Amino acid sequence: MKIARLQIAALGALGLVLGLAGTAMAADGDPVHGRTVAARCLACHDLNTGATRLGPSLKGVIGRKAGSMPGYAYSEAMKNSGVTWTPDTLDAYLKSPTTYVKGTKMAFAGLPDAKDRADVVAYLGQATK
Numbered sequence: 001m002k003i004a005r006l007q008i009a010a011l012g013a014l015g016l017v018l019g020l021a022g023t024a025m026a027a028d029g030d031p032v033h034g035r036t037v038a039a040r041c042l043a044c045h046d047l048n049t050g051a052t053r054l055g056p057s058l059k060g061v062i063g064r065k066a067g068s069m070p071g072y073a074y075s076e077a078m079k080n081s082g083v084t085w086t087p088d089t090l091d092a093y094l095k096s097p098t099t100y101v102k103g104t105k106m107a108f109a110g111l112p113d114a115k116d117r118a119d120v121v122a123y124l125g126q127a128t129k
């Protein structure tokens, strides 16, 4: 009985530690997990060769003005959004693309999970250079 209670306490402490580690990771973003999340983007986006798929290449996306990849037929909404892609604007866009850029033709529902977004942005930072 006493041992069982100790085990529960130990599990609780472990859970706390893992929970804190999870929070710290969400702030920074885990590019390894982000790579898994980014698999969903690859159907429509090239990351580093500049090739157009259904969507524009995301090569060099961080720091780029929205709607500025040469040779891609963007929606007017994206071209006129006035957005520059940073980790913060990417997070807001990926949370709900059609809310952040009303009229975008990116047919993607968005990533509701904040950690998924932080992780995919961390991965994009590496993979789109």
Ligand code: HEC
Residues within 6 Å of the ligand: 037, 038, 040, 041, 042, 043, 044, 045, 054, 055, 056, 057, 058, 061, 065, 066, 067, 068, 069, 073, 074, 075, 077, 078, 079, 085, 090, 094, 103, 104, 105, 106, 107, 108, 111, 120
């Ligand atoms: C079903 C296809 C599809 C999927 C899946 C998709 N996108 Fe897109 N994406 C598009 C299209 C199409 C556009 C162009 C939107 C426009 O012109 O309004 C776009 C535009 C973008 C832009 C703006 C690029 C620029 O040059 O301004 C970013 C950033 C972006 N997508 C990121 C992502 C990420 C990250 C994912 C995965 C989490 C993703 N997209 C998933 C089709 C998709």
